[in-house]
Amino acid sequence: MSIDINYVFLAPELVVLVGGLMVLLFDLYFWRDKNVPLAVLTIATLLIAAGLTLWISGEEGTTAANMLIVDPMSIFFKMVILVSTILIVMLSINYIDQLKTVSLGEYYALILFASAGAMYMAATADLIMLYIALELTSLGSYILAGYRKFDPKSNEAILKYFLLGLIASAMMLYGFSFIYGFTGHTQLASISSSLTAPGSQVVSSVNFAMMAGVILALVAFYFKIAAVPFHQWVPDVYEGAPTPITAYLSVIPKAAAFAVMARLLYVGFPAFVDQWKILFIVLSIMTMFVGNLAALLQTNIKRLLGYSSIAHAGYIIMGFAVVSERALSGILVYVALYIFFNIGAFAIVTALSDSGNSDTLEDYNGLAKRSPFLALTMFIFLIALAGLPPTAGFWGKALIFWAAIEGGLWWLAVIGLINTVISIYYYINIARHMYIVEPAAAEDIKTPSMFRAVIWITVIGTVLFGVLPGTIIEISKTVVKGFGAL
């Protein structure tokens, strides 16, 4: 049996991996701890990968013995991952100088490896490959979370993240063993067809055990997106990790996990749709409420944004509870636009902590006077996070709530809307600190140029897609069309 490998389809990930290795080598031999050249190399790698991804975007097919799939869905998430990784790397350039950790090259290389893993996650339809991809992205993120190695909080972060992540992975593997045991397949499409085949015993007789397998398999991804009750690691890890990495964790593993969930559910287990609908309804309600209510109590902005990202996962999960094209396209729009305002908000947090402030809300007092630019852009990001028009944050939410109403889950949409109101309180509270409370320190805050660049890109994205979301919604609709069992 010959293994059929289409190298063109593999190219984007390969470029990222090779780029990561090159960063390591260049760091070792030519540019020892030279920040800017290494960052430029990293960004160039990502840009090439993005270009290649776009280049193959019209095609569909599989490669590496059906382990990896190229279809609009995987292309979409790969682009989301690549764009946000570029933003994170740009965000790191000014920040990383003050980390005083020995190796810069490893930092950038790890980001590339973790992103490559995330891209594989988005593209895989095979349980074995899925596990490898998940571990590739996880191991990179674990180390990055602990990158401030002289800071006890960062050490706490890596330990918590690592141990809990391992448990989640183990549960997932356990679930995979159930699935493989009952169906005899590791490929999602084969699993699905063996579940729905006429005379299949799996659904009818061993329904419960198979269901347990599906639930266990999803655990690792619940952990990645921090759905309640798998969210406990979030506040400590978000607080302890270097801020650009916090932004990384809040976007890239999540996007990849949502891609995997879409594929697992829609391609792999459409036979269990009635069961996982209920599961996701419960998870969504818990995640929204816990995330939003806990965020109300936070005084540290990184923890606050951590809980807010939990709540956002809750809104997105709602899209999985409603099985429809609009729900899935809502999820895509949400994830794609979320990167802008979420990374934007973290960029401001990074810029502030970089200029010698800490991450408490008190440090945002009177920011409007100390840096009108940071305050105004932060405010736009907050409005977007809260999901108010005319910002990008509105559309993902509106589409998902809309899908819920269409799907007969209007009460779930109302719960989501109530949660939106709760969330307004803590977002606007940050705005209150920035604009209404008088500043404690008077000196102006200087923002290094790369922070400015990231903030400009993200703020333009937030506003532009807020006013004209047509393109992205259109793209998401074509991606969703004909995906899985829809």
Add this chain to the structure above:
Amino acid sequence: MSFINAHILTLITFIPLVGTAIIIATPKNKELAIKVIALIATGLVLLGSVYLFFIFDFSEPGFQFSEKYKWIEAIDANYFMAVDGISLPLIIVTALLTFVCIPVSWNYERVKEYFGLLLFLEVGMIGVFMALDFILFYVFWELVLIPMYFLIGIWGGPRKEYAAIKFFLFTLAGGIFMLAAILAIFFYSGMHTFDMLKLADANLPIAVEKLAFLGFFLAFGVKVPIIPFHTWLPDAHVEAPTAISVLLAGVLLKMGTYGFLRVGLQVVTDGMRAFILLVAIIGVISIIYGALNAMVQKDLKKMVAYSSISHMGFVMLGIASMSVIGLTGAVLYMFNHGMITGMLFITVGLIYDRTHTRMIEDIKGIYISVPIIAGIWTFISFASLGLPTLSGFVSEFYVLSGSFPVYRVLSSIAAVGLIITAGFFIWTIRRISFGTTDEKFKMFDATPREIFYVAPLLILILIMGIYPAMMLDIINPTVIQVVATLGGA
């Protein structure tokens, strides 16, 4: 000229946004330049809306100057703006009050931020009255909240933060239910459009219409505000600076009643009809409750705030009558009340600037110390309590004569509200006008700047009292058409 005529609505709506952009680009210390920019921008809007008034075809009851472009094709949302006899008066009053608010707030601090936000606020306020696409309407509706939050929260009084967040959360919570209602209508109509006019003809199941109306009811009701969602209003008014109170009472409250007229009556007609008695009863409760509360207030501004709640009750009653006269009265009431309440808040501001207190018992003898301001206060009080020849009377008369044939008992109770209103206004005039002013107050009469922004409103109130046909000719044809489509109730 044809370009202007074809895009007049877009121009009016987005000129302030251009103003905001210019102000953001202007250095912080050039305060005078910023003020002038704000004055020019709002002035252009006012000119535009007056021009709109003159080119408006009075004989045409439907929508005019419509502009419709594809906006977000993927979800069938359009950029669709148009005006009819219901929205035009509100656009004019919005433009006028915003323009007046620039000189009112001439001496506020943090000039750049203030005027930037004020112009941004105007975009939302005017847009709401023009948008005929639900998504666009919702966007403008929420657009108002953000600048308002800061305008109260930064430039407000001692409890500004509490008042600002209360206003924000109340109205946002209401607005969210509107979003749910909009999406529900879209889905159940099956028409793949957010166009209000098309959805008005949609054949919705009655249960959906009822639920959707309740969603809208929460959104609009909070904004009006009707009892029991009114508690944000006194707080917001007391803490807000004068100019913001003017806009809050003069324009933002009308967004709620306008919503009932446009969406409630015209889109979810059957849903509204099912709850029409509730609307009328709540209207009457607001009238009486607001008036009684106004009577016991010690704070002059709070008194005016509660009188607003009472007056908005009349608008609700007029809408609930669903008759030509009642609805005409409701629209006219919104127009007149915008100016009268705006003037009341401005005058309270004038008095406060001098006495630095708003406690009615501390302000005495303004007839002797500041006769012009006292005269303005008396004039405007009478307009508000509905003295014939002033504009308040005409609209009150229309509302009551429209609602009486429909709700005899309720209208009779509402008429009692008129007496209470007259009572507390006249009582207040007596308390603050007579006696001798405390020595410690530095009393000086109205300055030319103050007269400049007070005079147009006063003249218009008088003209509208003597010759209300100016507005009625616009309002009436549209209302007749709306009532005709309501059909056999």
